[in-house]
Amino acid sequence: MEKAVNNKAITCKNLSKQFGDFKAVDQITLDVNQGEIFGFLGANGAGKTTAMRILCGLSYPTSGEATVAGFNVYNQQEKIKANIGYMSQKFSLYETLTVMENIEFYGGVYGLSRSEIKVRSERMVGTLGLTNEKKKLVGELPLGWKQKLAFSVAIFHRPKIVFLDEPTGGVDPVTRRQFWDLIYEAAADGITVFVTTHYMDEAEYCNRISVMVDGRMEALDTPANLQKEFNTNSMDGVFLQLARRAKRS
Amino acid sequence: MADVALTNIVKTYNKGKVKAVNNISLSVEKGELFGLIGPDGAGKTSIFRILTTLLPPDSGTASVNGFDIVKDYKEIRKRVGYMPGKFSLYQDLSVEENLTFFATIFNTTIQENYNLIKDIYEQIKPFSNRLAGKLSGGMKQKLALCCALIHKPEVLFLDEPTTGVDVVSRKEFWEMLKRLKEQGITILVSTPYMDEASLCDRIALIQKGNIMSIDTPQNIVTNFGASLFAAKATNLYGLLKDFRVDPAVDNCYAFGQYLHLTLKDDSNSETTLREWVTKKQADAFEIKRITPTIEDCFIHLMREYEGLTELNGKSS
Amino acid sequence: MKQLLAFIRKEFYHVFRDKRTLLILFGLPVVQIALFGFALSSEVKNIGIAVFDHAHDVTSQQIIQRVRTSSYFEVKDPVINYDEIEERFKEGSIKCALIFPPNFAEDLGRSGRAQVQIITDASDPNTATIVVNYLGAILASYQHQLNPTIQIPYQIIPQVRQLYNEEQNGSLNFIPGVIALIFMIVSTALTSVSVVREKETGTMEILLVSPFKPIMVLVAKTVPYLVLSIINLIIILLLSVFLLGVEIRGSLILLFAESILFIITCLSLGLLISNNTNSQKTAMLISMMGMMLPTLLLTGFMFPLENMPWIFQAVSHILPSRYYYIIIKAVMLKGLGFSYVWKETLILAGMAVFLLTVALKKFKTTL
Secondary structure: OOOOOOOOOEEEEEEEEEEOOEEEEEEEEEEEOOOOEEEEEEOOOOOHHHHHHHHOOOOOOOEEEEEEOOEEOOOOHHHHHHHEEEEEOOOOOOOOOEHHHHHHHHHHHOOOOHHHHHHHHHHHHHHHOOHHHOOOEHHHOOHHHHHHHHHHHHOOOOOOEEEEEOOOOOOOHHHHHHHHHHHHHHHHOOOEEEEEOOOHHHHHOOOEEEEEEOOEEEEEEOHHHHHHHOOOOOHHHHHHHHHOOOOOO | OOOEEEEEEEEEEOOOOEEEEEEEEEEEOOOOEEEEEOOOOOOHHHHHHHHOOOOOOOEEEEEEOOEEOOOOHHHHHHHEEEEOOOOOOOOOOEHHHHHHHHHHHOOOOOOOOHHHHHHHHHHHHHHOOOEHHHOOHHHHHHHHHHHHHOOOOOEEEEEOOOOOOOHHHHHHHHHHHHHHHOOOOEEEEEEOOHHHHHHOOEEEEEEOOEEEEEEOHHHHHHOOOOOEEEEEOOOHHHHHHHHHHOOOEEEEEEEOOEEEEEEOOHHHHHHHHHHHHHHOOOOOOEEEEEOOOHHHHHHHHHHHHHOOOOOOOOOO | OHHHHHHHHHHHHHHHHOHHHHHHHHHHHHHHHHHHHHHOOOOOOOEEEEEEEOOOOHHHHHHHHHHHHOOOEEEOOOOOOHHHHHHHHHHOOOOEEEEEOOOHHHHHHHHOOOOOEEEEOOOOHHHHHHHHHHHHHHHHHHHHHHOOOOOOOOOOOOOOOOOOOOOOOHHHHHHHHHHHHHHHHHHHHHHHHHHHHHHHHOHHHHHHOOOOOHHHHHHHHHHHHHHHHHHHHHHHHHHHHHHOOOOOOOOHHHHHHHHHHHHHHHHHHHHHHHHHOOOHHHHHHHHHHHHHHHHHHHOOOOOOHHHOOHHHHHHHOOOHHHHHHHHHHHHHHOOOOHHHHHHHHHHHHHHHHHHHHHHHHOOOOOO
16 A cells, blocks of 8 residues: 655655757746645746646656655656546536536546445535536536536545646636635635636635746745735736746747 | 627527527727627627628627628628637648738738738747747737738727737737727727726626626726725635625625625715724734726626625525 | 639648648558559468378379469478367468378279368358369369370360450459549548638638638639649559559540549538538548448449349449449440440539539538
8 A cells, every 4th residue: 555755735846847858847846735725827838737737647757756645746646646636627527418427427437435426416516506407418507617516526536636727717707706715615625726827816815826937936935925026916917027037938 | 880880689509598699789989999808608709700790690780890791791701800719820831821821812912001010020020930830829819910900901800819828918919909999990809808808998798698788997997886895814715704794795705815895885884894993803904995897897797687695606 | 813822822731731631642542552452462372271191192292292383372281180180270370171081092093083171261261262163173183184085075165264354463453443442532531621620720710701702712622632633543543554564445534534523523522521510520530431431332342232232232323433433444444435434424423513513502601
C-alpha cells in the first residue's frame, strides 16, 4: 500500500517541461496547503495548462519534483488520479446522458458503492435545486447549471484536491457567484481547490494566487500582498503589469 | 435613420423549444460603438447571424444600412464586415495570404484601404509569412479584424472578439475599436465581459434572449435605483453569510475583495450603516457607498427579470 | 473571375500544405496498384505440400519429382506418420498431402490400376479445389506419358483461348476497379471534407457574408480535386503500363473523357454530402461507408455480380461506378470504341447531370 510522503496538497520544486527547445514550464516552485483555495493565473500560452496536466498525472515533467496529495508525479500517477477531481470549461459532463446517469457514471468510475452513490447523489441534487431535473439530459440544461453540476460531480468522491480549469468562462455573473459559493463550501469541507480563471475579480476570492508568465512563476502571494507590491488596488492592475512583461505574445 | 435596426425579432431552435431571441427590438445609429453584453446563451450570436443575413428570423424585421435582411440580403453582404467567434481564419495560410484572399473576395486590394487597417496591421506585419494557425490569440484577433475591415465596410459586426484572448490584447483591441469609430464605421460588438461594456457608446444588456436594458453605460448606472455599498472584513466569507441572514439586507454578493450589498429600505441607509460599524464584530470591518459598475447593474436586472429572492444557489 | 481564381489558388495551398491529404492523394494509387498488381493475386503459387511415400519406388519418386519442379507447389520435408500430417495441417505449414500406398508401382504394373490419396485443407475451398486440379493435371500428364501409344477411341480435345488476357494476368481485372475506387476517395471524400472544413472553422460564414457568389464556393472547391483526379489517373495508367505490363488497347481520348464524366459524378456526390453535414468526421464517414464500401463490393471488380442475390444486383444498378467499370474495361482492356459503350455513357451522364443539379440547388446560402 503506497503511502503519501507529505501532507501538503501540492508541492512543486523547479518543475519543468520542455518540448525540444521550447520551455513550456520553466522551473516553477510552489506549495499549496490542504483546504486552500489557490488561484493559478496566467495568459494563454503562459504554460498553465501544461503545468496542470503534470499535476493531474496526465503528463511527465522533464525535470524537477512535484507531489500531489502526497504522491509523486513521476511514478505514482495512478494514485494521484484516484485522489483528485477535475473539471474544465470545455468538458464537464456527457451531454447525451441525464443528470442522474452522469452522477452514477462518475461515482462508479471513482469506485463508490451503489448505496453511497444513491445517498450522496440525492443530497447533491437537492442542494443544487435540480431534483426536478434529475431525469433531464445534461445537454438541455442552461450553461450555468451544467457547470455547477459538473463541479459537484468532480468532488462527488470527496477527493483531496479538485482542479478547475476556467470553470466559469462565459457564464452570467449571478451563476458565477453561485459557483464560487460551491467552491467556498468545498474548501470549508477540507477540499483543496486549484483553479485557473480569466476573471480578475475571481482571483480575489482565492487565499493565494500565482501568476505564470512565459512558463515561469512571476508571482506567488495573497491577492492583498500582491496589490501592495505592485502598487495597485485591483488584481487587474497586478496582472496587467505582469502580463506586459511577457515576450511570448 | 438608424444604421442597424431590429424590430420584434424572434428566433427559436429545436422546433420552438429553445427561445434564443425573444422579441427583441433595438437600433444603432451611424458611427456608434454598440455593445451587446451578456453571457453564453443570451442570444448574442443569433442576433449577429440574423443581422448578417446568415440566419432567417422566425418573425420580425430588421435592416442594415437601410437594406432589409430578407429582401436585400445580397446588398447587406457586400457592405458589412463580419468577425464570427473563434477567429475564423485559414490556419494553414500565412497572414499575408489570408489578407490577400479576403481582399480579393471583396473585390478590393490590400493597398486600396490600407489606411484603415494600417495601425493594426503594422503590429502583425513582422509575421506576414507565418501561418495563421501558429499565431497567438492576440495576433489572430488582429488579423481577423484586418480581414473584416479590408473592404471598408459600412457596418462592422464583431462576435465575441475578445474571448480567449489575454488581458493585454483585450485592452489594445478596444483601443483599436475606438480609433475605428473615428472613421465613421458603425460597430456592433458582443462580449461576455462586463468591464468592457463601459467602453461602448451604448450597450444592450441581454440575458436568455431578452433585452434587460438599452442605454449608455452611464445612464444604466444612474438608473440603478438603489444605493450600493461595498463591505470588507478579514473573514469575507463569514461576513457574506452574516449579511445574507441580516433582515436589513436586500441582496449581497461577492465582488472581488469586497462584498456588494443593497438594502431593503434605502431611506434608512445612514443609520443602518452606522449601526453595523459599531456593532459588527468582524475583524477589520469597513463599509462604504460606491457607484455601481455595469456588472452590478446586470446582476440587479437579472434578479428583477428572474424573480430571484436570494442569491444563494436556490435559483428558480 | 479574379475572385474564383484566388479561391482556387487557396484550395491548392490547402491541399499541398496538408501532409495527410497529400499522402492519400499520391500515395494511395501507388500502394493500390502495387498491392493488387503484385501481392494480391487470385493465382495460387507455392502451396505447401507434404508427401507420405510408403512405396519408395521409381514411379512414386518420378511423380514426386514432377510435383517438386512445378512452381505451384513447395514440397516440404517428408512425413513419417499420419499424426504428423494432421499436425502440419493444424499448424498451417501445408495445404495438402500426397500419399502413396506401399507397392504403388507394383500395383500399377500388375493390375493396371493404382491409387494415391490426396488430402487438402478445405477451410479455404477455393484453394483446395485448385490444388486438386493441379495435382490431377500432374498425375494425368504422367499417366499420358506412361501410355504414349494407347489411343482412346473417342477424344474431345478442347482448344482454349483466354480472350483479352492471354497471360491470365489476374491484376488486369483490378485496375479499372482501383481507378474507380481512387476517384471515389479523392473526388467524393476529399471534396466533401474540404467544404465541411470551411463550415467547421467558421470561414464559410465570412465567405457567405461577402459579395462572392455562394455557388462559386462549390465550383472553386471542386476544380482542384478534378485536376488532381486526372493526375491520379495518369499516374495509375503509367504504373499499369510500365510496372505491370498492361496494354491499353483502346482510345486514350475516350478513356479520359469517360473518366472526367465519372469524376464529375463523384464530385457531385461529395458536394451533396457536404451540403448536409457539419462536421468533417461525419463527411468522411459517410463518404467512406456510404460511398466507398458499396463501390468496393458492388461494382463487380472484386466479386462477380452474377453470384449475388438479386437485391444486391439491384443496388449495383444505381452505383455510377458499376457503369464506369464496364466502360473502362471495354475501352482499356478490350479496345472497344464509343459505339459499344454509349448506353453506359448515357446512364453515367444522366447521373452526373442529376447529381450536380441537386448538389448546386441544395447548397445552403444561410446557416
